[in-house]
Amino acid sequence: MAKISTNFRRAVSAVVFASTLVFSVSQAGAVSLSVKRACIGDYLSYCSAHSVGSSSLRQCMRDAGPRLSRGCVNALVAAGEVSKAEVSRRSARR
DSSP: OHHHHHHHHHHHHHHHHHHHHHHOOOSSSOOOHHHHHHHHHHIIIIITTSOTTOHHHHHHHHHHGGGSOHHHHHHHHHTTSSOHHHHHHHHHHO
């Protein structure tokens, strides 16, 4: 029963988060749909305690950088949220 309850809560959280992403606007402008789609798993794994579009979310994602999925990183680069040079620099530190 606990497993079903945990899975149900995760599913509800994902739906609520996805809905929030679709309708939220950040301080600097709207978060692109490609970033929303590519980064939802990373957000849920590392930064779900932060509001979408907030400066604290941006900092959390920067801190989680080395753990972010390749798809999320690529979407963030394409959206201008991070440069390829910064990604390379951080990858070299590993």
